[in-house]
Amino acid sequence: MKKNLPSALLVLILLMLWQGVAMGIDAAYILPSPLGIIVRLWELRVPLFTVHLPATMGVTALGLLISVVLGLLLAIAMDWNPKLEKALYPVIVASQTIPTTAIAPLFILWFGYSIWSKVLVTILMTFFPIAITVFDGFKSTKREMEELLYTYGASKKDIFLKLKLPTALPHFFSAIKMAIPLSVIGAAIAEWLGAQKGLGYFSKRMMTQLDGAGVFAPVVLLSVVAMLTVWVITIIENKTITWRKEL
Amino acid sequence: MLRFEGVSFRYPEDELGMVENLSFQVENGELVAIIGASGCGKSTIFRLINGLEKPDQGKILVDERPIETIKNYSAFMPQKDLLFPWRSIEKNVCLPMELAKVSMEEQGRRAEKVLAQVGLLEYAQKFPKDLSGGMKQRAAFARTLLSGADMLLLDEPFSALDYLTRVEMQEWLLQQWVHYHKTILFITHDVEEAIFLAKRVYIIQDSRPFTEMECIEVPLNYPRKREDLKKAEIVELKESLIGKLRRSVSL
Numbered sequence: 001m002k003k004n005l006p007s008a009l010l011v012l013i014l015l016m017l018w019q020g021v022a023m024g025i026d027a028a029y030i031l032p033s034p035l036g037i038i039v040r041l042w043e044l045r046v047p048l049f050t051v052h053l054p055a056t057m058g059v060t061a062l063g064l065l066i067s068v069v070l071g072l073l074l075a076i077a078m079d080w081n082p083k084l085e086k087a088l089y090p091v092i093v094a095s096q097t098i099p100t101t102a103i104a105p106l107f108i109l110w111f112g113y114s115i116w117s118k119v120l121v122t123i124l125m126t127f128f129p130i131a132i133t134v135f136d137g138f139k140s141t142k143r144e145m146e147e148l149l150y151t152y153g154a155s156k157k158d159i160f161l162k163l164k165l166p167t168a169l170p171h172f173f174s175a176i177k178m179a180i181p182l183s184v185i186g187a188a189i190a191e192w193l194g195a196q197k198g199l200g201y202f203s204k205r206m207m208t209q210l211d212g213a214g215v216f217a218p219v220v221l222l223s224v225v226a227m228l229t230v231w232v233i234t235i236i237e238n239k240t241i242t243w244r245k246e247l
Numbered sequence: 248m249l250r251f252e253g254v255s256f257r258y259p260e261d262e263l264g265m266v267e268n269l270s271f272q273v274e275n276g277e278l279v280a281i282i283g284a285s286g287c288g289k290s291t292i293f294r295l296i297n298g299l300e301k302p303d304q305g306k307i308l309v310d311e312r313p314i315e316t317i318k319n320y321s322a323f324m325p326q327k328d329l330l331f332p333w334r335s336i337e338k339n340v341c342l343p344m345e346l347a348k349v350s351m352e353e354q355g356r357r358a359e360k361v362l363a364q365v366g367l368l369e370y371a372q373k374f375p376k377d378l379s380g381g382m383k384q385r386a387a388f389a390r391t392l393l394s395g396a397d398m399l400l401l402d403e404p405f406s407a408l409d410y411l412t413r414v415e416m417q418e419w420l421l422q423q424w425v426h427y428h429k430t431i432l433f434i435t436h437d438v439e440e441a442i443f444l445a446k447r448v449y450i451i452q453d454s455r456p457f458t459e460m461e462c463i464e465v466p467l468n469y470p471r472k473r474e475d476l477k478k479a480e481i482v483e484l485k486e487s488l489i490g491k492l493r494r495s496v497s498l
Contacts, residue, residue, distance in 0.1 A: 144329055151297045151323045152343040152394055162342070166333045246332030246376050 032213035037220055040213035048202065048221060055198040056222070059115060059187040063122025064179060070123065071130025071175070078131075079138040079164065080156075096128050101189060108194040118190035118198070125186035126179040133178070137171025138164045140247075170244050173237040177230050184226045188219075249273040249296065249398060249430065254305035256295060257456070264456035265291045268305070271449065271460055275310075275397070278424050278431045280441035281460065282488065283451030284496045289434045293400045296432075297323050309398065319347070322394035326403040328387040330375040336386050337362065337371040343394035357393060364426065365389045381412040388423065398430040406436065414473070417443055421471060438488045442467075443476060450488060452495040463488070 015034050022033035032040070041048070074092065078085035104121045111117035141164050149159050191200025199218035206214030250272040257264035265288045273279050283289050294300040295307060298314060306313055309320045322343070330339045337358050344354045362368045365385040367378075375383055384404055391399055401420075405413045417440060424431055435441050441448045442465050449460035465484070467475050475481060 142329075144325060144327065145331070147299055148323065148325065148329050149342075149346070150299065151321070152346045153318060154346050158346055162345075163331070166331070169333075241333075243332035243374065243376060 029210040029212045032216055036213045037216040040211075041217040041220060044214065044217055048199070048218060051197055052199045052202045052218060053221060053225070055195075056184070056187050056191065056200065057225070059118040059122060059190065059198065060183045062115065063119045063186060064126060064183045066119065067123050067126040067130055067179060067183070068176070071127045072134060072172075074127070074131040075134035075138060075168075076160075078135050079160075085135075092128060092131055095124065098124070100124055100186065101193070104190055104193045107190070113194060113196055118187055118195060121190035122183045122186035125182045129178040129182065130172075130175040133171050133175035134168050137168030140171070141167045167247065170237075170241050170247070173233065173241065176233055177237075180229050180233065181226045184222050188222060248275055248308075248310055249432075250306075250308045250311075251292075251295075252306045252308065254295065254302045254307060255456070256291065256300060256302050258291075258300075264303075266295075266302075267456040267458050269458060269460070270305075271462070273430060273432060275430050276428050277447065278421075278433065278445050279447050279449060280433045280435055280445035281449045281451070282435055282438060282441050282492065283457075284492060285436070287451045287495070288455065288457055289451060290402055293323060293402055293432070293434065296398075296400060297321050319394065319396050321398040321400055322391045322396035323400045324387055324391040324402065324404050326406055328375070328383040330383055330386055330390075332375050335372050335374055336367060336378070339375070339386060340390040340393050342390060347395070358389075361389045361392055365423070379412075380408050381416055384408065384416060385419070388420075392423075392427060392429075396429075398432070400432050400434075402434045403436065404433075405440070413440075418473070420444065421469070425469065438485055438492070439476060442481060442485055442488070443471060443473070448488065450491055450495075452491055454495070461491070 019033050019035060022028075022031045022036070025031050028036055074088060078088055100121055103124070104117070107117040107120045111120070145163055146159055149163055154162070187198065188200035188203070191198035192204050195201040199222050203215050203218045206217075251269050254266055254269045255264060256266045281289050281292065291300065295302055296314070308314070309317060314320060330336075331342070334342070337355075340362065341354045341358050344357065349357075358371070359368065362371055365388060367382060367385055367389065370378060370382065370386075375386070378386065387404070388401075391401075405416045408416060420431075421444060433441070433444055445465055446469075448463045448465060450463065451457050451460050453459070463484070466480055467478075476485075
């Protein structure tokens with residue numbers, strides 16, 4: 001509790017400043033106040049929690065799941081075969097230079113307003129940190145430990161399963177913690193660009209109605225959900241990897 | 248019996264060879280120490296024995312068979328304990344057996360016996376972070392023993408320990424050697440440690456590449472006591488070995 005006090009105080013000060021400035025401007029369609037956003041969030045709770053939040057969470061979860069599988073497969077493939085690493089690594093890095101907001105409308109052309117156009121944007125934004133971070137985890141294996149296993153007659157598969165996989169576990173958790181906020185952003189961007197439901201879509205709709213607090217309400221909800229998910233993952237990580245500092 | 252026959256070896260990235268036309272042998276059940284200055288190639292000998300490096304020339308034989316044709320003839324224990332932090336002590340010591348596909352039941356039985364022998368049975372379910380430096384080295388030794396190999400290659404296993412623990416571990420190692428009767432090759436920088444433990448001491452004096460190791464018999468019988476190191480001939484031997492090492496460093 002004590003260690004979070006400085007950041008909690010800073011957030012409180014910023015919110016108070018925001019509240020003061022918003023009250024000074026007194027035009028909620030330009031800058032709604034934090035209290036106004038909370039009130040609006042409560043007013044819009046039914047559509048937000050029953051329709052739009054589940055839709056965005058569906059996109060996020062599916063995108064994240066596919067990214068984890070794809071990222072892990074790429075990391076394993078690159079670690080297993082140096083030729084594959086040479087072939088894949090530059091392509092993976094290049095994929096991150098694609099401006100997501102520019103390419104997302106193309107996905108809508110390909111997949112229409114179905115969930116897949118939005119899932120694809122999420123995957124594009126999240127598979128990279130997972131693949132690269134887990135791959136780096138495999139590479140961080142201590143050479144002496146690898147040699148020790150070799151002297152016990154371990155095969156390449158044994159070394160992977162008994163040494164590289166556990167060594168990469170902390171990296172995997174870091175990757176997931178990076179990917180969660182990115183997946184939420186990806187889903188929201190995709191919904192902004194073309195959707196019939198979801199928090200991104202809802203925020204855009206509120207924009208057309210000049211409802212400033214209504215624009216912010218789904219954004220706040222997204223942030224809270226992302227923070228809660230990262231917090232849960234951190235708890236699981238701390239319970240699972242008690243040996244991180246020993247590596 | 249381990250035998251090097253005219254072994255030469257050079258690391259690909261080095262200009263100079265490490266070992267050239269080296270021949271020596273170690274009898275079964277012997278405890279032999281190898282001493283030499285830093286970087287002289289002591290650890291390379293172990294890397295050649297356990298197959299991490301292949302000789303450019305010559306043969307390495309164990310019981311008259313080339314090492315390429317046999318498996319599980321040696322087990323390596325490095326300076327760092329290299330215990331896997333995510334495994335319990337029991338799981339760590341079982342690792343070589345797991346790789347050899349020994350049944351779970353048998354693994355448990357053998358691990359229990361060896362952990363009791365090294366005084367770590369009550370720590371079986373603990374993790375490496377819960378153990379002291381000396382205990383970790385004992386766990387690493389138990390893992391080396393459980394590989395089932397008859398020849399143990401111990402590369403400065405106690406060098407990272409404090410003096411008192413180190414002295415304790417040396418005495419403990421001698422007890423283990425008497426109990427298990429394995430062939431032990433022991434690399435060390437510490438002349439006193441080499442004399443206290445070994446029946447014979449090989450000393451590397453040449454600059455790279457070295458072609459021979461001088462073999463010196465230690466005039467002490469087993470079991471040994473710490474006070475034996477105060478005997479006049481042992482003090483003399485110690486001084487002589489230190490002198491040889493100093494000369495090799497200045498070469």
